[in-house]
Amino acid sequence: MTAKLSEIHTARSVSRDPDKTRSLILDAAFQAIHRQGYQGMRLDDVVAATGLTKGALYHHFPNKQALGYAVVDEVIRGIIEQVWLQPLEASTDPLAEIIYFVGHMDALFGARIVTFGCPVNNLAQEMSPLDEGFRTRLDKLYQEWRTGIQHAIERARASGAVRSEIDAQKVASFVIAALAGCIGIAKNAQSLEQLKTCADGLIGYLESLRT
Amino acid sequence: MTAKLSEIHTARSVSRDPDKTRSLILDAAFQAIHRQGYQGMRLDDVVAATGLTKGALYHHFPNKQALGYAVVDEVIRGIIEQVWLQPLEASTDPLAEIIYFVGHMDALFGARIVTFGCPVNNLAQEMSPLDEGFRTRLDKLYQEWRTGIQHAIERARASGAVRSEIDAQKVASFVIAALAGCIGIAKNAQSLEQLKTCADGLIGYLESLRT
DNA sequence: TGGTGAACATACCGATTCGTATGTACCATA
DNA sequence: TATGGTACATACGAATCGGTATGTTCACCA
Numbered sequence: 464m465t466a467k468l469s470e471i472h473t474a475r476s477v478s479r480d481p482d483k484t485r486s487l488i489l490d491a492a493f494q495a496i497h498r499q500g501y502q503g504m505r506l507d508d509v510v511a512a513t514g515l516t517k518g519a520l521y522h523h524f525p526n527k528q529a530l531g532y533a534v535v536d537e538v539i540r541g542i543i544e545q546v547w548l549q550p551l552e553a554s555t556d557p558l559a560e561i562i563y564f565v566g567h568m569d570a571l572f573g574a575r576i577v578t579f580g581c582p583v584n585n586l587a588q589e590m591s592p593l594d595e596g597f598r599t600r601l602d603k604l605y606q607e608w609r610t611g612i613q614h615a616i617e618r619a620r621a622s623g624a625v626r627s628e629i630d631a632q633k634v635a636s637f638v639i640a641a642l643a644g645c646i647g648i649a650k651n652a653q654s655l656e657q658l659k660t661c662a663d664g665l666i667g668y669l670e671s672l673r674t
Numbered sequence: 675m676t677a678k679l680s681e682i683h684t685a686r687s688v689s690r691d692p693d694k695t696r697s698l699i700l701d702a703a704f705q706a707i708h709r710q711g712y713q714g715m716r717l718d719d720v721v722a723a724t725g726l727t728k729g730a731l732y733h734h735f736p737n738k739q740a741l742g743y744a745v746v747d748e749v750i751r752g753i754i755e756q757v758w759l760q761p762l763e764a765s766t767d768p769l770a771e772i773i774y775f776v777g778h779m780d781a782l783f784g785a786r787i788v789t790f791g792c793p794v795n796n797l798a799q800e801m802s803p804l805d806e807g808f809r810t811r812l813d814k815l816y817q818e819w820r821t822g823i824q825h826a827i828e829r830a831r832a833s834g835a836v837r838s839e840i841d842a843q844k845v846a847s848f849v850i851a852a853l854a855g856c857i858g859i860a861k862n863a864q865s866l867e868q869l870k871t872c873a874d875g876l877i878g879y880l881e882s883l884r885t
Numbered sequence: 886t887g888g889t890g891a892a893c894a895t896a897c898c899g900a901t902t903c904g905t906a907t908g909t910a911c912c913a914t915a
Numbered sequence: 916t917a918t919g920g921t922a923c924a925t926a927c928g929a930a931t932c933g934g935t936a937t938g939t940t941c942a943c944c945a
Contacts, residue, residue, distance in 0.1 A: 479893080484892080498803065500804075516895075518894050521934075526933080527932095587862040588862075592789065592861065637878075639855075640856045643855040645848070645851045650799070651798040651816060660848075661847050667848075668882075671879075690911065690912075692921080692923090695922080717904090726923080728924085886944105889942105890941105891941085896937085898935075901930105902930090906928090907927100908925075908926095910923080911921085912922095914918085914920105915917090
């Protein structure tokens with residue numbers, strides 16, 4: 464492997480690359496939050512995980528709260544868009560796509576989904592009653608997520624795949640809630656089988672929407 | 675109001691009543707956990723809320739963890755039994771009872787259900803990946819809860835109220851998960867309307883089980 | 886090429902908070 | 916009625932952890 468030109472032009476990347484450093488911290492913070500929650504996340508652990516020091520962290524983020532907000536706005540939002548919104552928008556059979564997602568979460572996310580749960584729901588349950596900044600950010604995320612699913616269902620309805628009398632917004636709300644609930648139950652049971660059992664119920668509901 | 679004989683015989687109750695003191699602490703701890711989570715609960719706050727001192731708390735509980743466990747085993751379990759299991763067992767129309775619960779959570783629990791969420795699910799999401807003791811205790815609680823709903827559905831099935839081919843255990847799993855999810859979404863949105871929208875979806879699912 | 890600011894590193898402070906050590910009042914019992 | 920144990924109160928220890936103050940290195944540019 465020879466160095467690409469772009470790498471030569473960004474040779475400083477090796478010693479100094481603030482953008483990379485920032486995303487490194489964000490990623491470590493995301494993982495720590497996913498595992499231990501926001502309150503359980505320790506800045507010292509994040510720093511240690513990156514191999515950096517506290518000086519670097521506080522150079523890029525004014526405090527723990529701002530780091531937490533950035534994780535929501537950048538990392539978690541990116542995951543939602545990449546895993547849910549973009550595939551749904553690109554799909555020609557949106558309902559089938561949703562059903563596939565629900566039925567293959569272990570394949571999509573790995574064992575983490577059972578071990579640590581859904582990052583969005585985790586943070587929402589922990590922080591929304593404690594910190595209004597987290598709540599509004601996560602609420603926006605949920606709205607985008609819900610809107611994406613809603614549009615998918617509307618498209619499925621327009622194509623005749625689902626019954627015409629269903630309320631796409633209500634269904635989207637319920638699907639997200641049920642999904643978060645299933646993952647939560649499976650997380651507490653630490654059981655992938657429990658996840659499948661529960662997801663089967665949701666799939667049954669989704670199938671019942673078909674014409 | 676004159677003092678009852680029992681009160682005379684337990685006159686020491688006023689100055690010394692360890693059982694009452696213990697449940698006083700448990701109740702204050704439950705409320706603090708419900709509001710701020712287990713990690714967010716401060717023993718000083720619990721002590722202040724009871725009007726007691728730290729000496730009293732550590733006389734009845736060896737440490738914070740034991741207090742948390744006792745809240746699960748005694749307070750939360752009691753609520754589940756009182757609100758869900760007993761009414762379900764006594765009901766002559768279990769499916770209608772479940773639907774009624776889902777549709778009237780605000781009346782049953784007050785605004786707390788939207789403001790602070792479901793105590794069981796809150797604790798499960800926060801603590802199950804961090805503390806095996808919490809996880810197993812909450813898992814047991816979920817199992818009892820699920821079994822209660824399962825039996826209710828089996829009775830409904832036996833009476834011909836729901837379709838004969840449905841899997842009562844799967845349905846019970848999904849109902850609890852969906853319910854927890856709905857409350858969680860509503861909590862994050864801080865919206866009773868969101869709760870009703872979401873609960874409507876669950877009710878629609880439950881109605882679809884009917885013969 | 887030297888200086889200026891960004892990008893980090895190092896060392897430390899201070900507040901929060903769980904837990905403990907010790908003291909005291911009350912009550913049952915011998 | 917003396918006494919020992921239960922049921923608390925009070926004061927303090929100690930560690931964790933977010934945050935800061937200060938030092939140092941690097942890159943860019945006049």
